Amino acid sequence: xxxxxxxxxxxxxxxxxxxxxxxxxxxxxxxxxxxxxxxxxxxxxxxxxxxxxxxxxxxxxxxxxxxxxxxxxxxxxxxxxxxxxxxxxxxxxxxxxxxxxxxxxxxxxxxxxxxxxxxxxxxxxxxxxxxxxxxxxxxxxxxxxxxxxxxxxxxxxxxxxxxxxxxxxxxxxxxxxxxxxxxxxxxxxxxxxxxxxxxxxxxxxxxxxxxxxxxxxxxxxxxxxxxxxxxxxxxxxxxxxxxxxxxxxxxxxxxxxxxxxxxxxxxxxxxxxxxxxx
Numbered sequence: 001x002x003x004x005x006x007x008x009x010x011x012x013x014x015x016x017x018x019x020x021x022x023x024x025x026x027x028x029x030x031x032x033x034x035x036x037x038x039x040x041x042x043x044x045x046x047x048x049x050x051x052x053x054x055x056x057x058x059x060x061x062x063x064x065x066x067x068x069x070x071x072x073x074x075x076x077x078x079x080x081x082x083x084x085x086x087x088x089x090x091x092x093x094x095x096x097x098x099x100x101x102x103x104x105x106x107x108x109x110x111x112x113x114x115x116x117x118x119x120x121x122x123x124x125x126x127x128x129x130x131x132x133x134x135x136x137x138x139x140x141x142x143x144x145x146x147x148x149x150x151x152x153x154x155x156x157x158x159x160x161x162x163x164x165x166x167x168x169x170x171x172x173x174x175x176x177x178x179x180x181x182x183x184x185x186x187x188x189x190x191x192x193x194x195x196x197x198x199x200x201x202x203x204x205x206x207x208x209x210x211x212x213x214x215x216x217x218x219x220x221x222x223x224x225x226x227x228x229x230x231x232x233x234x235x236x237x238x239x240x241x242x243x244x245x246x247x248x249x250x251x252x253x254x255x256x257x258x259x260x261x262x263x264x265x266x267x268x269x270x271x272x273x274x275x276x277x278x
Contacts, residue, residue, distance in 0.1 A: 003213045004193060007185035010176065010215040011223055013060070017212065018171035020058050021132075021163050022232030024178055026244035027051040029152035034138045044139060050248050053155035054133040054240035056232060057166055057173070057264075062128040069123055070094075070231045076119070077111045082227070090226035093219050094120070094234035096241045121258050124238065130166060131239055131262045134158035134275040135247035144278045153191040158275040160195065164207050165272070166264050172212040178233050179216040189214060247276065 003010075013020060027050050037044040058066060074081035074092045082089050083105040092105055099106045099120075102113060134155040142148045160175070167173050179185055196208040217233060220226035239262075242255035252260065260266065264273030 007189050007216040009217045016172055017174045018060050019167055019173040021055045021173055021175050022236040023055045024233055024236035024240045025053045026240040034142055046248055049139050051151045052135040052240055052244035053159050054236055054243055055159050056236045057130040066127050073119055073123055077116055090220055091229040093229045096237045125258050130264050132159055132162045132264050132273050133243045136277045140278050161203055164203055164210050167210045173210055174213045176215045176217055179218050185216045
């Protein structure tokens with residue numbers, strides 16, 4: 001069944017794929033609380049005001065080597081690279097929020113946390129991939145436009161445009177997003193298909209033919225009984241938060257500095273590898 005028919009997941013990459021982009025987000029895409037806060041004049045929580053979508057673009061030729069680096073790190077700190085999440089033993093999943101909070105598998109009681117963070121930073125620093133990201137100030141968005149577009153699809157469009165820019169001519173790229181739910185995935189897929197079929201002001205439908213598929217994967221593979229995770233999504237999750245934080249505060253912390261040079265078109269990233277809106 002074609003990826004265009006309905007949201008579907010993917011476990012094996014196509015042999016014709018030259019690049020793979022894993023995409024994740026930080027913050028919440030909804031405008032409801034932003035609109036309510038603006039009408040009532042109340043203070044808005046940062047997580048509600050800002051939203052970021054980030055892609056990690058990996059060349060097919062680098063995919064297996066990068067996968068080995070990720071798995072090597074998981075095996076180093078957890079027996080068989082597994083951990084019991086609630087009642088089920090699963091592949092270790094690098095989830096940014098859990099890592100920052102030292103929760104679950106990342107508790108000081110489970111691992112040497114400082115050593116792990118050092119090794120994780122070293123992995124991200126040396127890993128061969130390119131970052132493309134878009135952030136939106138939702139409050140400014142609703143104040144600027146009478147009919148503001150949904151933040152998720154807007155940021156996604158910006159990211160997809162830049163994936164097209166970063167993909168060499170005659171090369172193909174598959175996109176893998178983390179599934180958010182059947183209705184949400186279906187709505188996003190329809191919006192992406194419209195973009196691909198009609199193009200926009202800057203890119204034609206022919207330009208978007210570089211993207212050969214859009215897929216929606218969960219954190220763990222059901223086919224492998226959660227003994228496999230989609231590490232590319234984890235990588236996107238790890239990169240999304242530092243960029244999101246940089247967009248909010250304008251300061252470059254250690255995590256951001258580790259990945260900054262991977263942003264597309266570095267050092268001239270604004271408008272290229274990093275799109276701020278509005």
